Amino acid sequence: DTAVSQTPKYLVTQMGNDKSIKCEQNLGHDTMYWYKQDSKKFLKIMFSYNNKELIINETVPNRFSPKSPDKAHLNLHINSLELGDSAVYFCASSPGGVYGYTFGSGTRLTVV
Amino acid sequence: GNSVTQMEGPVTLSEEAFLTINCTYTATGYPSLFWYVQYPGEGLQLLLKATKADDKGSNKGFEATYRKETTSFHLEKGSVQVSDSAVYFCALVWYQLIWGAGTKLIIKP
Numbered sequence: 001d002t003a004v005s006q007t008p009k010y011l012v013t014q015m016g017n018d019k020s021i022k023c024e025q026n027l028g029h030d031t032m033y034w035y036k037q038d039s040k041k042f043l044k045i046m047f048s049y050n051n052k053e054l055i056i057n058e059t060v061p062n063r064f065s066p067k068s069p070d071k072a073h074l075n076l077h078i079n080s081l082e083l084g085d086s087a088v089y090f091c092a093s094s095p096g097g098v099y100g101y102t103f104g105s106g107t108r109l110t111v112v
Numbered sequence: 113g114n115s116v117t118q119m120e121g122p123v124t125l126s127e128e129a130f131l132t133i134n135c136t137y138t139a140t141g142y143p144s145l146f147w148y149v150q151y152p153g154e155g156l157q158l159l160l161k162a163t164k165a166d167d168k169g170s171n172k173g174f175e176a177t178y179r180k181e182t183t184s185f186h187l188e189k190g191s192v193q194v195s196d197s198a199v200y201f202c203a204l205v206w207y208q209l210i211w212g213a214g215t216k217l218i219i220k221p
Contacts, residue, residue: 033209041150041199041214056208090156098144098163098205105155 003027006091006104013081014112021076021107023091031055032074033101034066035090043090049074050096081111114139118202118212125192126220133187133215135176135202143206145169145178145185150199150214159187159200194219 006023013019025032033056034046047066048056054066063079078085091104119134137145147159147169160169165180174189185202197219202212 041216043201043211043214045209092156092209094205094209096207098142098207100144100146100158100161100205101209102158103148103156 002105004091004093004102004104006089006107008107009105010108010110012110012112015081015083017081018077018079019081019109020078021089021091021109023074023076023104025072025091025093025102027093027095027102029093029095029102030071031094031096032068032071033092033094034074034076035092037088037090037106039087047074047076078109081109083111085109086111114143114204114206114208114210116202116204116210116212118200118215120213121199121216122218123215124218124220127194128191129219131187131189131192131196131217133200133202133217135185135187135212137183137185137202137204137210139183139204139206141206143204143210145176146203146205147174147176147185147187148201148203150201152198156201192217192219194221 004025031050033048049068052068065077068074088106092101094101144163146161149159160171162169162178168177199214
């Protein structure tokens with residue numbers, strides 16, 4: 001009964017490939033997020049969706065495209081992968097307001 | 113704007129030592145405050161939270177008190193264990209989650 005589940009957990013791929021990471025939450029939260037964690041553990045928000053609508057779109061290369069088919073799912077598609085895209089990507093959800101966020105277990109992306 | 117500042121790591125302690133990881137914040141409203149923990153190779157877990165001034169959050173022997181007068185939310189534990197080795201993130205939520213940079217904690221036997 002994982003609250004926020006993301007797949008795959010590990011992803012190793014070659015430069016130039018296109019890949020997707022999927023995220024699903026069963027908490028009934030309205031808002032979902034994608035974060036990128038770099039090698040120094042710093043977390044940076046990439047995107048946020050509220051009820052399937054994009055509300056936060058930070059300065060991220062347009063090779064990254066989020067898609068939210070419904071409010072329980074937020075997928076991340078990455079085109080033309082580059083070495084610098086290697087990181088851990090976290091999906092999260094929140095009911096909004098001052099409540100905390102629930103995170104998925106992360107996807108470790110390695111581009112070779 | 114809103115921000116969170118936490119002490120730089122790594123923090124290295126011996127087992128059974130007393131732990132304090134400092135966290136201060138600036139906020140335009142009345143945020144909720146959180147500590148998250150990331151064990152090696154794992155995801156982010158909520159450790160504890162406090163939603164208003166003077167609230168104390170606690171979990172697994174860790175405590176933090178929401179101090180509005182000093183805008184702080186320091187994490188403490190009376191006796192750390194090797195298994196507490198992890199990265200600890202202080203965060204606030206005021207309609208958006210604002211993270212600290214994380215503090216790596218290393219506990220030696």
